[in-house]
Amino acid sequence: xxxxxxxxxxxxxxxxxxxxxxxxxxxxxxxxxxxxxxxxxxxxxxxxxxxxxxxxxxxxxxxxxxxxxxxxxxxxxxxxxxxxxxxxxxxxxxxxxxxxxxxxxxxxxxxxxxxxxxxxxxxxxxxxxxxxxxxxxxxxxxxxxxxxxxxxxxxxxxxxxxxxxxxxxxxxxxxxxxxxxxxxxxxxxxxxxxxxxxxxxxxxxxxxxxxxxxxxxxxxxxxxxxxxxxxxxxxxxxxxxxxxxxxxxxxxxxxxxxxxxxxxxxxxxxxxxxxxxxxxxxxxxxxxxxxxxxxxxxxxxxxxxxxxxxxxxxxxxxxxxxxxxxxxxxxxxxxxxxxxxxxxxxxx
Amino acid sequence: xxxxxxxxxxxxxxxxxxxxxxxxxxxxxxxxxxxxxxxxxxxxxxxxxxxxxxxxxxxxxxxxxxxxxxxxxxxxxxxxxxxxxxxxxxxxxxxxxxxxxxxxxxxxxxxxxxxxxxxxxxxxxxxxxxxxxxxxxxxxxxxxxxxxxxxxxxxxxxxxxxxxxxxxxxxxxxxxxxxxxxxxxxxxxxxxxxxxxxxxxxxxxxxxxxxxxxxxxxxxxxxxxxxxxxxxxxxxxxxxxxxxxxxxxxxxxxxxxxxxxxxxxxxxxxxxxxxxxxxxxxxxxxxxxxxxxxxxxxxxxxxxxxxxxxxxxxxxxxxxxxxxxxxxxxxxxxxxxxxxxxxxxxxx
Numbered sequence: 001x002x003x004x005x006x007x008x009x010x011x012x013x014x015x016x017x018x019x020x021x022x023x024x025x026x027x028x029x030x031x032x033x034x035x036x037x038x039x040x041x042x043x044x045x046x047x048x049x050x051x052x053x054x055x056x057x058x059x060x061x062x063x064x065x066x067x068x069x070x071x072x073x074x075x076x077x078x079x080x081x082x083x084x085x086x087x088x089x090x091x092x093x094x095x096x097x098x099x100x101x102x103x104x105x106x107x108x109x110x111x112x113x114x115x116x117x118x119x120x121x122x123x124x125x126x127x128x129x130x131x132x133x134x135x136x137x138x139x140x141x142x143x144x145x146x147x148x149x150x151x152x153x154x155x156x157x158x159x160x161x162x163x164x165x166x167x168x169x170x171x172x173x174x175x176x177x178x179x180x181x182x183x184x185x186x187x188x189x190x191x192x193x194x195x196x197x198x199x200x201x202x203x204x205x206x207x208x209x210x211x212x213x214x215x216x217x218x219x220x221x222x223x224x225x226x227x228x229x230x231x232x233x234x235x236x237x238x239x240x241x242x243x244x245x246x247x248x249x250x251x252x253x254x255x256x257x258x259x260x261x262x263x264x265x266x267x268x269x270x271x272x273x274x275x276x277x278x279x280x281x282x283x284x285x286x287x288x289x290x291x292x293x294x295x296x297x298x299x300x301x302x303x304x305x306x307x308x309x310x311x312x313x314x315x316x317x318x319x320x321x322x323x324x325x326x327x328x329x330x331x332x333x334x335x336x337x338x339x340x341x342x343x344x345x346x347x348x
Numbered sequence: 349x350x351x352x353x354x355x356x357x358x359x360x361x362x363x364x365x366x367x368x369x370x371x372x373x374x375x376x377x378x379x380x381x382x383x384x385x386x387x388x389x390x391x392x393x394x395x396x397x398x399x400x401x402x403x404x405x406x407x408x409x410x411x412x413x414x415x416x417x418x419x420x421x422x423x424x425x426x427x428x429x430x431x432x433x434x435x436x437x438x439x440x441x442x443x444x445x446x447x448x449x450x451x452x453x454x455x456x457x458x459x460x461x462x463x464x465x466x467x468x469x470x471x472x473x474x475x476x477x478x479x480x481x482x483x484x485x486x487x488x489x490x491x492x493x494x495x496x497x498x499x500x501x502x503x504x505x506x507x508x509x510x511x512x513x514x515x516x517x518x519x520x521x522x523x524x525x526x527x528x529x530x531x532x533x534x535x536x537x538x539x540x541x542x543x544x545x546x547x548x549x550x551x552x553x554x555x556x557x558x559x560x561x562x563x564x565x566x567x568x569x570x571x572x573x574x575x576x577x578x579x580x581x582x583x584x585x586x587x588x589x590x591x592x593x594x595x596x597x598x599x600x601x602x603x604x605x606x607x608x609x610x611x612x613x614x615x616x617x618x619x620x621x622x623x624x625x626x627x628x629x630x631x632x633x634x635x636x637x638x639x640x641x642x643x644x645x646x647x648x649x650x651x652x653x654x655x656x657x658x659x660x661x662x663x664x665x666x667x668x669x670x671x672x673x674x675x676x677x678x679x680x681x682x683x684x685x686x687x688x689x690x691x692x693x694x695x696x
Binding site: 047086139141155 | 398413
C-alpha cells in the first residue's frame with residue numbers, strides 16, 4: 001500500500017553492527033542542558049540539578065503492536081517515541097532524553113532502518129528530547145523497538161495516579177476513539193488490497209482517524225497549558241489502553257469511585273461518521289479503543305473556572321467515594337459499571 | 349538438558365496482561381534511597397540529589413543472544429541484568445535502578461516467566477538495585493528482554509572511554525575467555541544431546557567456564573576496590589565483545605595507540621586446558637571471545653604501586669601515541685596489529 005517504487009536496498013551485513021549504530025546515530029545532536037554525555041560510551045550521563053528524574057519504558061513488537069503492511073517505518077519510529085513521552089507527560093514532568101533499542105531481522109535493508117530512525121529523530125526534534133543511547137541488534141524474525149524515556153520535574157510538580165479526591169472533576173484532553181477507528185480503516189484497506197492490489201484507496205475522508213493511529217502526538221502541550229493556567233491535577237494518567245481502563249487505574253489507585261457521563265465524552269465529527277459506517281457504538285470505541293495518548297486527569301472543583309473555556313479540555317465526570325463504584329452514566333441516565341474493556345450492567 | 353521433570357504450566361492468558369505484570373512484580377521491594385516511586389505509575393521517579401544520572405540499555409533476543417535449550421531462565425534473567433549493570437560500573441558509577449521489559453510468546457507458561465523474574469530479582473537483590481518499571485507484552489515468537497540500568501556518580505568520579513593518555517598502563521580485572529569457552533562446551537553438549545537424549549553429561553570439570561557463560565557477575569567490586577585503593581582510571585570500558593574490540597574502542601576514542609602483551613593476558617587454568625581440548629588458541633579466545641563482563645581500564649603509571657599486589661587486577665599493556673597503532677606483542681616478541689575480531693600481521 002504505502003511503498004517506495006524504487007527502493008534502495010543495502011544489506012545490513014554491509015555495515016556490520018558497530019557500523020550500523022554509528023551510521024544511524026552519527027548526526028544526532030544533543031540539545032538538552034541536562035545531557036552531559038549521549039551516545040558513544042558505556043552509558044549516558046545526565047544532570048538534573050536537584051530535580052527528580054522520571055523514567056518510563058515500553059517495548060513494541062512487530063505483529064503485536066504494529067503491522068508493517070500499512071504502518072510506514074517513519075511513522076512507527078515517531079509513534080514509538082510518542083508512546084513513551086506520553087508516560088512522562090502523564091507525571092506532569094518534562095521529557096528530556098530517550099534511549100532507543102532496536103532488534104531487526106536481515107529482511108530489513110539499511111534504508112528501512114534509516115526510515116525508522118528518521119521518524120525517531122523527527123519526534124526527538126519536535127518534542128525537544130535528546131537521543132542518548134541504545135542498542136541495535138539482530139532478531140531472527142521481525143522488528144522490535146524498545147524505548148526508555150527520561151524526564152525531570154520539581155518534586156511538588158509531579159502528579160501521581162493516586163491523588164484523586166472525592167468531588168474532584170475528571171478531565172480529558174483532545175478527543176477519543178480516533179486511533180482505534182484509524183486502525184479499523186487501515187485493516188479494511190489491507191483486506192481490500194489483498195483482493196485487488198491495483199485498487200487506489202481514497203482515504204481522504206479518514207485522514208483524521210488514520211493520522212490519530214499512525215502519527216499520534218503526545219500531549220506535551222497540556223502539561224505546559226496546565227502550568228500556564230495554574231492548575232495542578234490531583235491525579236493523572238495517559239490514555240494508552242482506552243478511557244475505561246485508565247479511569248479504573250486512577251480510581252483504584254486513588255481509592256475513589258466515579259461517574260463518567262456518556263454525553264460528555266469528546267468525539268470528533270469524523271469519529272461519529274466513521275463509527276456509523278463501521279456500525280460501531282462511538283461510546284464503546286472511546287471507552288475501549290485505546291492508543292489516543294490523550295491525558296486523563298482529575299482537578300479540584302475550585303480550579304474549574306480556570307479550565308472551563310479551554311477547547312483542549314473537557315470535563316467528563318466527577319469523583320465519588322470508593323463505595324459508590326465506577327460507573328458510566330448513559331444518555332438515558334442509567335448508571336452502568338465501568339469495565340476495563342467495554343462495560344456491563346451494574347449489579348444491585 | 350536442564351529441565352524440570354514435573355513442570356506446572358499456567359497459560360499466560362489465565363492472568364491477562366495487567367494480571368501478569370502485577371503477578372511478576374508485586375513483591376518487588378524498593379531499597380535505594382534514590383527511588384522515590386517504582387512500579388505502578390506512568391513512570392518511575394528518582395532523586396539523585398545533585399549527582400549525575402547514568403543510563404544504559406540493552407536488548408536480548410532469543411536465538412541471537414541466548415539459546416533456551418541450555419540456558420535456564422533464571423540464569424538468563426540474572427545475566428540480562430548483569431549485562432546492563434556492567435555498563436554502569438564501566439562509567440565508574442553506582443548502579444541503583446533497572447527497568448525490565450519482556451516480550452514473550454504464548455509458548456511460555458506463567459511459571460517460565462516467574463523463573464526469569466526470579467533471576468532478575470536475585471540479581472537486583474545481590475547488586476542492590478531497585479526494579480522500578482517495565483513492560484510485559486506478547487511476542488509472536490520467542491522471548492525478548494530489554495533492560496535499562498540507571499545509576500549515579502559525582503561528576504569527578506565518572507570515567508569515560510576517551511581519557512587514556514600515552515604512558516598509561518592498561519589493566520583488566522579477573523580473567524578472560526571463560527564465557528566463550530563455556531558457550532563452546534554447552535553447544536557441544538547440545539549436539540550430543542540431540543544424538544542421544546539419555547546421555548548424562550559430566551560437566552564438572554567445565555563448571556568454571558559454564559558459570560562464566562551462564563551466570564556472569566558484573567564487576568561492582570572493582571569500582572569499589574578502585575575507590576578504596578584511591579585509583580581513578582583515566583579511561584574504562586566493560587568487556588562484552590572481546591578484549592580486542594574493547595581495546596580498539598578505548599584507543600580510538602582516546603586517540604592513542606597501545607601495546608598489549610600476550611603473555612600478560614590473565615587466563616584461568618581451566619581456560620588453558622579447555623582450549624587445548626577444543627584445539628583453540630587461548631589468546632584468540634581471550635581477544636575475541638567476549639561476554640566476560642570484566643572491566644578494562646587505563647591508569648596513570650604513578651598509580652601502579654597501588655594496584656600491583658592485587659590479585660583481581662592485571663596490567664596487560666601500555667598506552668602509546670596514536671601513530672604507533674594498536675598491537676599485540678606476542679610471546680615471540682612480534683608486534684601484530686589488533687583487529688576487532690582476531691588480528692592480522694602489522695604492515696610496514
